[in-house]
Amino acid sequence: MTAFVLALFDSVLDAAPALVFAAVGTTLSERAGVVNVGVEGMMRAGAFAAAASALVLPTPWAVLVGAGVGAAIGALHGWLCIWARSDQVVSGMAINLVMLALGQFLLEAAFSSPSGTPPITQLTPWLGHSPLTWLAVALPFVVHAVVQRTPFGLRLRAVGEKPEAVAAMGVRVAPLRLAAVVASGALAGLGGAHLSTAVLDRFEHHMPAGLGFMAVAAMVFGRWRPLGAALAALFFSVGDALRLSLASSAPGLLEVVPQGVLLAMPYALTLVVLSLQRRGASRAPAALGRPYDPEVR
Amino acid sequence: MLEATPTPPGRLRRAARELARAALPSVAPILTSLLVCFVAVAALRGGVAVAVDAFLAMTWGAIGDVPRLLEGASVAVLLRPWGESATKAALLTLTGLSVAAAFRVGLFNIGAQGQLMVGALAAAVVGAAVELPAALHGPACLLAAALAGGLYALGPALLKLSRGVHEVISTIMLNWVAVALIENWLVPGPLRAQVGGGNSVAGTAQIHETAELPRLVGEVSRLNAGILLAAGAAVVLWLWLARFVGGYEWRAAGLGPEAARAAGIDVRRTVLRAMLTSGALAGLAGAVLVLGTEQRYPATLGAPYGFDGIAMALIGQGHPLGVLATSTLFGGLRAGGTRMQLFGVHKSFPELIQGLALLLVAARLVWTKLADRWLPAREGGP
Numbered sequence: 001m002t003a004f005v006l007a008l009f010d011s012v013l014d015a016a017p018a019l020v021f022a023a024v025g026t027t028l029s030e031r032a033g034v035v036n037v038g039v040e041g042m043m044r045a046g047a048f049a050a051a052a053s054a055l056v057l058p059t060p061w062a063v064l065v066g067a068g069v070g071a072a073i074g075a076l077h078g079w080l081c082i083w084a085r086s087d088q089v090v091s092g093m094a095i096n097l098v099m100l101a102l103g104q105f106l107l108e109a110a111f112s113s114p115s116g117t118p119p120i121t122q123l124t125p126w127l128g129h130s131p132l133t134w135l136a137v138a139l140p141f142v143v144h145a146v147v148q149r150t151p152f153g154l155r156l157r158a159v160g161e162k163p164e165a166v167a168a169m170g171v172r173v174a175p176l177r178l179a180a181v182v183a184s185g186a187l188a189g190l191g192g193a194h195l196s197t198a199v200l201d202r203f204e205h206h207m208p209a210g211l212g213f214m215a216v217a218a219m220v221f222g223r224w225r226p227l228g229a230a231l232a233a234l235f236f237s238v239g240d241a242l243r244l245s246l247a248s249s250a251p252g253l254l255e256v257v258p259q260g261v262l263l264a265m266p267y268a269l270t271l272v273v274l275s276l277q278r279r280g281a282s283r284a285p286a287a288l289g290r291p292y293d294p295e296v297r
Numbered sequence: 298m299l300e301a302t303p304t305p306p307g308r309l310r311r312a313a314r315e316l317a318r319a320a321l322p323s324v325a326p327i328l329t330s331l332l333v334c335f336v337a338v339a340a341l342r343g344g345v346a347v348a349v350d351a352f353l354a355m356t357w358g359a360i361g362d363v364p365r366l367l368e369g370a371s372v373a374v375l376l377r378p379w380g381e382s383a384t385k386a387a388l389l390t391l392t393g394l395s396v397a398a399a400f401r402v403g404l405f406n407i408g409a410q411g412q413l414m415v416g417a418l419a420a421a422v423v424g425a426a427v428e429l430p431a432a433l434h435g436p437a438c439l440l441a442a443a444l445a446g447g448l449y450a451l452g453p454a455l456l457k458l459s460r461g462v463h464e465v466i467s468t469i470m471l472n473w474v475a476v477a478l479i480e481n482w483l484v485p486g487p488l489r490a491q492v493g494g495g496n497s498v499a500g501t502a503q504i505h506e507t508a509e510l511p512r513l514v515g516e517v518s519r520l521n522a523g524i525l526l527a528a529g530a531a532v533v534l535w536l537w538l539a540r541f542v543g544g545y546e547w548r549a550a551g552l553g554p555e556a557a558r559a560a561g562i563d564v565r566r567t568v569l570r571a572m573l574t575s576g577a578l579a580g581l582a583g584a585v586l587v588l589g590t591e592q593r594y595p596a597t598l599g600a601p602y603g604f605d606g607i608a609m610a611l612i613g614q615g616h617p618l619g620v621l622a623t624s625t626l627f628g629g630l631r632a633g634g635t636r637m638q639l640f641g642v643h644k645s646f647p648e649l650i651q652g653l654a655l656l657l658v659a660a661r662l663v664w665t666k667l668a669d670r671w672l673p674a675r676e677g678g679p
Contacts, residue, residue: 035465037407037465037469080656080659080660084659084660084661084662084663085661085662086659086660086661086662087405089405089465090607090611090655090658090659091659093407093604093607093655094608094652094655094656094658094659095656096604097605097607097608097648097651097652097655098649098652098653098655100601100645100648101645101646101648101649101651102649102652104643104645104649105337105642105643105645105646105649107643108641108642108643109341109342109641109642110341112641114643210473210476213469213472213473214473216466217469217470217473220466258481258482258486259481259482260477260478260479260480260481260482260486261477261482263476263477263481263482264473264474264477266473267469267470267471267474267477268470268474270466270470271456271467271474274460274462274466274467275456275460275462277460277461277462278460284463
């Protein structure tokens with residue numbers, strides 16, 4: 001039993017960081033009032049950029065490239081939502097669609113392979129796990145402290161609740177929102193980089209296979225709070241690791257509860273939590289999805 | 298705008314200008330996207346000449362191999378590509394209409410993918426498990442798919458109305474619930490095809506021939522009735538929105554629910570009806586996929602047509618006929634895209650063109666400003 005729990009713990013430490021980074025990142029963007037359903041595409045871009053650059057750069061630098069590309073796509077999302085007045089959901093879904101096809105095109109164009117990049121050197125483990133694992137352990141607390149305890153965090157939250165008030169305070173709304181979306185993209189890119197440099201040793205064509213949407217689920221499940229989102233991400237990861245280890249150790253059990261049902265759990269649970277809330281008791285930021293237009297005030 | 302004595306332009310010219318103004322935010326992004334993607338192929342796949350060849354191959358793959366026809370090949374070189382283009386266009390049109398219908402009442406249905414999956418499954422089950430004469434079997438499958446998709450879309454609408462849950466979140470969740478339950482449980486598990494003789498087939502049992510969508514030009518081409526269904530749906534939805542009181546209520550509820558309520562419109566009922574329609578259209582897309590090409594629910598549906606529907610709805614500006622036109626274009630490109638593989642370009646390349654076009658359409662303010670500069674509105678104005 002102890003061995004089982006330890007093995008489970010180990011696999012969670014390896015798999016969870018991607019989801020934790022992405023989920024915590026999404027809270028930043030959404031707390032600032034910008035919907036981010038483009039996490040999936042940002043993760044994919046980060047995963048590809050990290051793997052591709054790890055072929056020529058030392059892997060730690062490649063991970064930074066992954067985060068940087070994620071940030072750049074975050075900036076694109078921010079520009080579209082804030083200055084071009086795009087519908088935020090549209091922009092996010094467009095990013096997903098572009099990255100899905102672009103990843104495939106670049107794989108074919110750069111590596112002449114439809115399935116994945118050549119293998120790369122993984123990040124050197126540190127205390128038995130990728131350094132990104134330990135970063136993922138610390139990061140939610142850091143982000144929580146920044147969001148809840150610093151003047152910047154206060155402004156960030158205010159800009160998602162009542163941007164007019166922030167503007168009246170003499171703080172410009174647009175750069176603040178952009179910063180949040182860029183940070184969100186960087187974290188999503190980092191999550192993607194974790195997939196291609198720590199979970200696997202290459203970019204595979206289906207990455208991140210829906211993990212970005214699960215990050216959105218975790219963010220909602222965690223009620224738009226960094227620590228909540230990280231806990232939800234951890235919870236989903238433990239569930240998934242449990243499912244995988246049961247599949248190998250107790251296949252009989254999976255005949256009673258099919259794998260597909262277990263796979264649906266994170267999304268179904270998020271829906272249940274949402275539908276149990278009272279009307280008007282939503283924890284979503286009040287100005288979420290609403291562009292700030294000073295002329296409309 | 299102050300003009301001394303404006304020469305009244307002819308009605309036709311004014312109408313043309315209005316049409317151009319309306320179409321610019323769709324056409325300009327598509328052209329820009331094509332240009333960018335052309336440059337990308339030229340830069341990464343060995344020069345402009347290769348890119349020209351690749352894009353020509355895509356074009357002939359979409360509209361039929363005109364050069365070979367001129368050289369005297371049989372008409373099949375046209376019909377076969379038409380079949381592929383029309384098949385893809387039908388799917389894109391139906392999912393695009395699905396998203397567009399929900400848009401009209403102000404809901405963003407990201408769940409077309411999930412609704413398509415449950416629709417496809419319903420069609421596959423009714424097509425395989427029920428025995429009916431051909432005149433009834435196809436319609437029965439379509440009805441089952443539309444109902445399944447519609448009911449799957451009703452959940453998010455009810456959650457929104459009763460609990461204030463944002464439909465974007467709930468439909469994203471339901472997409473993945475559908476993937477997990479259908480493709481990870483039902484299709485490989487209880488509904489898996491039973492084949493004798495130790496052969497194994499992925500996916501559900503094959504549907505009866507009576508349930509298949511009729512082919513329009515025989516065995517030469519896969520051209521089937523799906524495109525007629527899709528085009529019909531586009532025309533009906535257009536007429537509904539433009540000419541019927543019910544459609545007017547949809548638009549009113551979408552533009553301003555409070556005002557609509559004040560005008561005596563039952564907004565709740567309107568939203569539920571629109572979402573039911575939206576889900577039914579996505580479900581029909583699933584049925585067209587199963588009854589037209591796959592003949593069963595395959596191990597995995599592959600291309601995410603439901604998400605493509607978002608692109609179609611937005612590039613087509615939510616207008617049913619705009620959706621039909623956009624879907625016809627991209628259906629053709631995607632059918633032709635398979636021909637680009639000869640030039641080292643993955644067959645999903647048209648999806649890149651489409652995604653980029655959507656991204657550019659999203660920057661709506663850019664295009665409306667351009668439209669104001671190039672084709673200034675003569676009258677009205679805010």
